[in-house]
Amino acid sequence: MSKNLPRILTVCLTIIVLLSSCRKKEFDEFYGRPETLADPIYQQLQVKGNFSKFLECVDKAGYKETLSAAGSWTVFAPTDEAFAIYLKDNNLSEINADLASAIVRYSMTYDGEKIERLSDNLTARGFVKNAGFRRRTVYYDFVYDGTDNNGKPIKVIAANRNGSYLPTDFNNKNLPYFLAPFMSFTGIGAVDYNYFYPSSEFTGKNVGPARITQEDIVAENGVIHIIDRVLTPPQSIDQYIGAKSQYSAFKSLLDKYVTYNLNADISRRYQVLTGKTDNVYAKNYSALLGFSPNNENYLKDDANDAQIGMYTLFAPTDAAVEAYAKVLLKYYAKSRLQPGDYKAQLSELYALRPDIIRDFVNSHFYRTAVWPGKFNSVNSFLGEVTKLNPGNVVDKQFLSNGLFYGVNEAQNANSFATVYGKVNLDPTFYIMKQAMDVLGYTIPIKTASLKYVIVPIPDATLVSLGFSYDPFFPSAPIRGDLTILRRLLQTHIIPLGDRAVPNFATGSGILEASNGEYIKYDKGFIFSAGTQDLAAASDKTIKIDSIVNAVNGADVYATRVLAYTSLPVSKHIERYALTTTDPYYSFFQYLKNNVTLYNATSGAIQGITDGSFYSIFIPTNTAIQAAVTAGLLPKLANGSPNYTPTDASDISKVSKFIQYHIIKNSVASDGQKTGSFETLLKDESGDAAKVTVTTNTTNSLILRDVTNTSVNVLLGAADRSNVLSNRTVIHQINSYLKYQF
Structure with missing residues (x-):
């Protein structure tokens, strides 16, 4: 046994070596670096x-x-x-x-x-x-030397989100x-x-x-x-604008939205890497801005969204900011602007009205790349295309986080250039401005493509009516009855559609306000249903003080408010029906004596609902007589009108006749509304009979009834048409409207 042991061990070791060699070869073949793999x-x-x-x-x-x-x-x-x-x-x-x-x-x-x-x-x-x-x-970039808002030297790191800093993100360019x-x-x-x-x-x-x-x-x-x-590596927008003195005025406004926040994580990292004891502060721009100019990331809607997006800033030069400061400071500058004083005055304006400076700054911020060939097809953070063009660009840079255009004009933002802008900038109308913002009336009137007339209401007037603005109640800063205020404001906001601004100075006409009610103007005066209710003749109209044009219409300044009326519609009919020769006399006689339709105590007309809009077409006294003769209204034995019928069928005739002359919409001779409108008259199935407005211009208003007969609204100077009432317009017509059931 002892002589064979070495031989046995030698054989075993040989087998083990052979097996190991095979295993290594297999391992290398499977895990080894392929010969065909390219070098690093x-x-x-x-x-x-x-x-x-x-x-x-x-x-x-x-x-x-x-x-x-x-x-x-x-x-x-x-x-x-x-x-x-x-x-x-x-x-x-x-x-x-x-x-x-x-x-x-x-x-x-x-x-x-x-x-x-x-x-x-x-x-x-x-x-x-x-x-x-x-x-x-x-x-x-990592930590750099900067100064805080008080000019004190500090260690700073740039924000890597819009409005905040995240320590786990390196803010890579x-x-x-x-x-x-x-x-x-x-x-x-x-x-x-x-x-x-x-x-x-x-x-x-x-x-x-x-x-x-x-x-x-x-x-x-x-x-x-x-x-x-x-x-x-290019500079960021923040780095670039901070290094260029020609943008110092705009940068000084940007700086008002900067805070420096101590960041413990970055401070510890900086101290470990450098051995220094300084604390590090994250430079954060307010989330009120369109983006943070030092943020190298994009919106972070997706981890890699910076692959497809970057920011754009149109930075006005100091000369451009100074020129536009005259617009922003028009109502605030204590004296005429002198060279060099505009920066301090803009700073003071920021303290008084930070919203004005915010809108001015944000009108130059775009949350997307605005390529040179697409200046007028991309919206800013305020939702506006730039009013500038490549000819305004005096400096252009492709920076690490956005496109930068230095421009020789400031953006004439809609917040200042539209009809809203006058109310927005003038502190005389601050409550109205805040109320429009809070109640949601701002966006349409500061959209340059939508034309409006605004009649600004001074703060003193609104205060006298019981309204105020209190920012200490952020959930409800407008104090007073908002239902009343809404109706009042809407009456002073008048959409023009595709029409030009009316000639308020020498012309006359009627305009529909944004809530469906109407106002009228006549040779330098304006008036509403409420002003027409006033007793004194001098109070029935309001003198226009001045008219200021804007990019989307005009602001019409007047001495008093365009009040709405609280009277029932019947009272405005009765006003022109007191004597037999008054234009509405016969119609009103049938109305007031009809117990089915008319409430003598309240003056309410059945079917006319508070808050809805109507037009009433009143036939002349001659036309009423023609309707009587035709059998559409009850008559006396001598053929004259029977204003107080007792027969049920005659009472029904009166009700149907009157109901068919009242449509469910307010229509005036302003060239705006045509088409078919439902009346108050309904058949047994509940379907409303209709009247069609076939022609509507400023000097012609024509109706057609169901018998295909045309009737003209009388628009002469002596006629009683376009009469303003409670959410209703009253017209005189030359004939009567005939229904068929």
């Missing part, structure tokens, strides 16, 4: 031999190991020729470690992508074709590229590209100002694209 990014660039300067930067930046190891990167690598151009253009003999780090980190984007994928937006639901033009780079699929998808082209990069040739394969000269070099740890220029 660093090694490939090293072999190519034309990237020594870029690789020097990689070494200085400490990214050699990263680009030599596993991972997934897209690297835009500049050639040595590109570095030679860069060094010459920037008067540099070498590149220090900080600059090297910026160049390398800005050239690296996350996820290795071939060029065919770069135009696709990677979302949580997959790729969206052709929508992308940016990728998140490795580069981000994004690299833009301009590839043919995206350009075609977006409808932009070489002109848009060269607007920002005039010295670069557009090829449809551009990265910032560079061209991709060789694409899709696949590496073990990503993809390389060769470019002909060195790229460095």
